[in-house]
Every structure is written in structure tokens, then in C-alpha cells.
Amino acid sequence: MPDPPFPVPPGGLAPGPLRIDAEFAAAATGRPLPETAEELRAVLLAAAAELGLAVVEADLRVTDLLEEAPAPEPAAPPPGRAAPVTDDPVAEAVLLVPGVAAVTDVLGPPVHRAGGAVRVEFAVAAEHPPAEVARAAHAAAAAAAPEGAAVTVLITEVR
Numbered sequence: 692m693p694d695p696p697f698p699v700p701p702g703g704l705a706p707g708p709l710r711i712d713a714e715f716a717a718a719a720t721g722r723p724l725p726e727t728a729e730e731l732r733a734v735l736l737a738a739a740a741e742l743g744l745a746v747v748e749a750d751l752r753v754t755d756l757l758e759e760a761p762a763p764e765p766a767a768p769p770p771g772r773a774a775p776v777t778d779d780p781v782a783e784a785v786l787l788v789p790g791v792a793a794v795t796d797v798l799g800p801p802v803h804r805a806g807g808a809v810r811v812e813f814a815v816a817a818e819h820p821p822a823e824v825a826r827a828a829h830a831a832a833a834a835a836a837p838e839g840a841a842v843t844v845l846i847t848e849v850r
Contacts, residue, residue: 708745710749711739713749714754715753717755717756719756728753777800779801779802781832782794785832785835787831788824788831790819791824792813792814795812807837807841809832809837809841809843810842810845811832813828813847814849817850
């Protein structure tokens with residue numbers, strides 16, 4: 692496989708099949724632990740498939756047994772960073788895509804150009820499916836990029 696035009700982001704994996712390795716605590720509900728683990732595995736694999744990830748295995752370990760299930764707590768939205776200012780036509784095209792909350796500059800400028808490649812990074816609005824937004828953002832970026840450019844989109848946060 693040829694090297695990608697951009698390095699893999701920090702914490703990212705090279706393209707290819709993925710494996711989920713996770714630990715969880717289970718409440719003593721009278722259900723056998725293997726059933727609970729299998730239900731969690733199915734949820735994780737379904738979420739990965741919805742995101743378009745090629746997950747080949749989900750290895751789960753029970754690390755704690757709880758007397759009762761904890762009450763669900765609503766997750767607080769992460770604090771949003773100020774969006775960088777850019778007048779790049781690729782960034783402007785991506786910002787018009789429904790579900791794109793902002794362009795970001797986590798790994799450098801919002802639009803990075805190297806050789807014949809263009810990478811644009813952005814935040815997705817929490818209420819939109821990231822995989823759908825990424826596909827639409829890729830199409831918008833490709834339409835605005837120079838003809839023949841290899842276009843990569845990178846979701847760096849969910850807001």
C-alpha cells in the first residue's frame with residue numbers, strides 16, 4: 692500500500708482492519724456476563740459499521756462487578772474551541788455542508804496542501820451522523836479543490 696499523502700493523525704491508525712479492545716464494568720442483574728458482553732459487542736460493532744469502520748474483532752473484558760447499575764448521567768457537551776478564520780475555497784465549500792460545525796486547526800491550518808493533495812479538518816455537529824457529514828464534506832472539498840487533487844477530510848471533534 693502506498694504511503695498516504697499526509698501522516699496518520701496522532702492517536703490514529705493506519706488504514707486497514709481495526710480491532711476494538713475495551714474494558715467495562717457490569718451490574719449484577721442476574722444476567723450471565725457472557726450475554727451482557729455479547730450485547731455490548733453487538734452495539735460496538737454496529738456503531739463502527741455505521742461510521743464505515745472495518746472492525747474485524749471486538750475483545751471485551753469485565754473489570755468490575757457493580758451492585759447495581761449506575762443512574763445514567765447526561766453527557767455535557769465538550770467546550771468548543773473558536774473556529775479558525777480562513778478564506779480558502781475548500782474550507783468555504785466544506786462549511787456549507789449540513790452538519791459541519793466549523794473548520795478546525797488541530798493538526799495545522801484548516802486546509803493543508805501538499806503536492807497534489809488537500810486535507811481539510813473540521814468539527815461535526817453532534818446531532819448529525821459523522822459518516823454522512825464526512826462523505827458530503829469530501830464531495831464538497833473535492834469539487835472546490837484543484838482538479839486531480841487527492842482530497843482527505845478529517846473530523847477532529849464533535850460539537
